[in-house]
Amino acid sequence: MDIKAYLLKKRTVVDKALELLVPPAKTYPPKVFGAMRYSLFAGGKRVRPILAIAAAEALGANTTGLLPVAGTLELIHTYSLIHDDLPAMDDDDLRRGRPTCHKVYGEAMAILAGDGLLNLAFEVLSDPRRLKTIPAQRLVAIIREVSLASGVFGMVGGQAVDMESEGKDVDFPTLEYIHTHKTGALIRASVRVGAQYARASERRLKALTRYGEMVGLAFQIVDDILDIVGTQKEIGKDVGSDMKKGKKTFPSFYGLAESRRRANEVAGHAIDALKDFDRKADPLRELAKYIVTRVN
Amino acid sequence: MDIKAYLLKKRTVVDKALELLVPPAKTYPPKVFGAMRYSLFAGGKRVRPILAIAAAEALGANTTGLLPVAGTLELIHTYSLIHDDLPAMDDDDLRRGRPTCHKVYGEAMAILAGDGLLNLAFEVLSDPRRLKTIPAQRLVAIIREVSLASGVFGMVGGQAVDMESEGKDVDFPTLEYIHTHKTGALIRASVRVGAQYARASERRLKALTRYGEMVGLAFQIVDDILDIVGTQKEIGKDVGSDMKKGKKTFPSFYGLAESRRRANEVAGHAIDALKDFDRKADPLRELAKYIVTRVN
Numbered sequence: 001m002d003i004k005a006y007l008l009k010k011r012t013v014v015d016k017a018l019e020l021l022v023p024p025a026k027t028y029p030p031k032v033f034g035a036m037r038y039s040l041f042a043g044g045k046r047v048r049p050i051l052a053i054a055a056a057e058a059l060g061a062n063t064t065g066l067l068p069v070a071g072t073l074e075l076i077h078t079y080s081l082i083h084d085d086l087p088a089m090d091d092d093d094l095r096r097g098r099p100t101c102h103k104v105y106g107e108a109m110a111i112l113a114g115d116g117l118l119n120l121a122f123e124v125l126s127d128p129r130r131l132k133t134i135p136a137q138r139l140v141a142i143i144r145e146v147s148l149a150s151g152v153f154g155m156v157g158g159q160a161v162d163m164e165s166e167g168k169d170v171d172f173p174t175l176e177y178i179h180t181h182k183t184g185a186l187i188r189a190s191v192r193v194g195a196q197y198a199r200a201s202e203r204r205l206k207a208l209t210r211y212g213e214m215v216g217l218a219f220q221i222v223d224d225i226l227d228i229v230g231t232q233k234e235i236g237k238d239v240g241s242d243m244k245k246g247k248k249t250f251p252s253f254y255g256l257a258e259s260r261r262r263a264n265e266v267a268g269h270a271i272d273a274l275k276d277f278d279r280k281a282d283p284l285r286e287l288a289k290y291i292v293t294r295v296n
Numbered sequence: 297m298d299i300k301a302y303l304l305k306k307r308t309v310v311d312k313a314l315e316l317l318v319p320p321a322k323t324y325p326p327k328v329f330g331a332m333r334y335s336l337f338a339g340g341k342r343v344r345p346i347l348a349i350a351a352a353e354a355l356g357a358n359t360t361g362l363l364p365v366a367g368t369l370e371l372i373h374t375y376s377l378i379h380d381d382l383p384a385m386d387d388d389d390l391r392r393g394r395p396t397c398h399k400v401y402g403e404a405m406a407i408l409a410g411d412g413l414l415n416l417a418f419e420v421l422s423d424p425r426r427l428k429t430i431p432a433q434r435l436v437a438i439i440r441e442v443s444l445a446s447g448v449f450g451m452v453g454g455q456a457v458d459m460e461s462e463g464k465d466v467d468f469p470t471l472e473y474i475h476t477h478k479t480g481a482l483i484r485a486s487v488r489v490g491a492q493y494a495r496a497s498e499r500r501l502k503a504l505t506r507y508g509e510m511v512g513l514a515f516q517i518v519d520d521i522l523d524i525v526g527t528q529k530e531i532g533k534d535v536g537s538d539m540k541k542g543k544k545t546f547p548s549f550y551g552l553a554e555s556r557r558r559a560n561e562v563a564g565h566a567i568d569a570l571k572d573f574d575r576k577a578d579p580l581r582e583l584a585k586y587i588v589t590r591v592n
Binding site for chain 2: 023028029031032033036083086088089106107108109111112114115116118119120122123125126127128130131135136137139140141143144146147148150151152153156157159160161163164
């Protein structure tokens with residue numbers, strides 16, 4: 001299968017779904033909606049919603065009702081980027097090839113845009129229209145999944161440790177904690193949300209969870225590699241920023257070559273986790289391969 | 297009835313419930329949990345959870361299962377205080393009689409503590425234990441209620457307009473927008489969450505919604521008055537800060553005497569909304585009166 005064509009097609013579908021979730025920029029109060037849309041529609045790869053969709057497809061589900069739910073994973077991802085980029089946090093000027101939200105809208109509006117996107121995720125998940133395709137009890141489980149990945153036991157916890165580690169000589173377990181929480185938690189949750197939407201059996205949910213964890217780890221190792229070898233044009237954000245901030249990364253422990261080998265190995269584990277799935281899981285398999293060969 | 301004794305009793309109950317919702321401060325990563333707990337347990341009045349409980353009691357419900365849900369209203373309220381106090385926002389140094397979260401834990405940790413509390417609210421609402429006392433469909437409606445009040449159509453929208461209005465000569469409708477969204481939305485939602493928990497009929501839900509809107513408005517008018525006539529010791533935050541920032545308030549449009557008259561009138565509307573309720577609604581009635589006579 002042609003994974004690039006698949007990604008392009010799904011990205012268009014996700015972008016259309018997102019367009020329906022966020023009110024137009026001129027909605028009152030316009031500045032905060034403008035800031036939310038600015039960051040959300042800055043050309044993201046939509047990896048998380050696509051993982052949710054591909055997981056549901058792997059189980060043979062019709063994904064029409066999943067699209068707004070998958071969209072909330074991108075709302076959460078974007079909220080975290082906006083807050084992480086703030087001057088008090090990672091202080092980044094570039095994101096997705098454009099000036100960061102606070103550079104354009106100011107810090108106050110960037111904080112509020114992040115808060116707005118985070119709340120919007122739960123507004124969308126609890127919208128009564130969701131109940132047309134998702135039984136209430138399963139919807140509650142999905143909300144639980146998303147909130148745990150987004151909060152202190154997930155992304156917020158990872159970012160907190162990342163902040164506390166700045167300038168410190170962190171050990172590898174601490175780096176692993178940051179990786180699995182800051183990036184891994186939402187990627188894992190994305191796969192699980194798609195699986196739960198598609199009524200996965202316990203056994204299949206477990207396999208897909210393992211897939212999600214391995215893909216998340218591979219994704220983060222490659223992110224660390226790209227921060228060193230990527231170009232600003234390709235990755236759309238400042239390169240070398242980890243090193244400049246003295247941040248430990250996967251390559252700073254294992255070097256570039258070993259990091260690349262590890263990323264490929266971990267992507268292999270992700271594919272192995274799907275051994276009991278038929279060809280409907282091919283997009284997931286190709287996604288795992290794509291994630292380690294990507295240049296942005 | 298003795299409303300002060302009622303408030304004290306309920307506050308103790310709410311504080312116990314909150315204690316169970318937030319992990320101990322030494323949970324890893326400790327700094328962000330410390331920051332969350334610092335702001336949450338700073339001696340808040342717990343008005344929002346108590347309104348939810350009193351609304352459910354007015355309908356004769358057993359409120360044991362409501363307590364964690366009511367607690368989430370305080371998590372959301374505290375998140376909004378932490379973010380609103382940030383230097384990029386209202387830049388306040390004092391809150392609930394103590395230095396604000398960012399003054400103690402730094403800006404990065406304050407942003408993350410706010411994000412953590414907001415996410416925690418939805419983690420608690422979607423916890424499978426909630427389903428023991430709340431049917432899934434009603435729980436989804438409650439999550440919708442809370443998220444709408446908290447997000448861009450509620451508190452975030454109100455704060456955004458408040459930020460955009462700084463230093464501008466805002467008109468009264470804009471001030472009303474700020475009031476109804478920044479403060480009013482969550483107070484209204486608190487009453488409605490209690491009502492929905494207690495399976496309120498459409499008619500009773502409508503009456504309680506009106507009550508919540510009027511109480512929210514009275515609360516905000518009194519807040520504006522206290523910013524002028526209160527003492528720092530009493531209200532636990534900087535006084536005169538609205539005026540210093542050139543912020544328009546209810547008294548700046550109508551003067552102190554007329555604002556006081558209006559607050560009493562609006563509290564009267566709140567009580568009138570409960571005319572079809574029996575004595576079980578007395579705490580709500582007394583709460584409306586208390587809100588306009590409070591000194592903090």
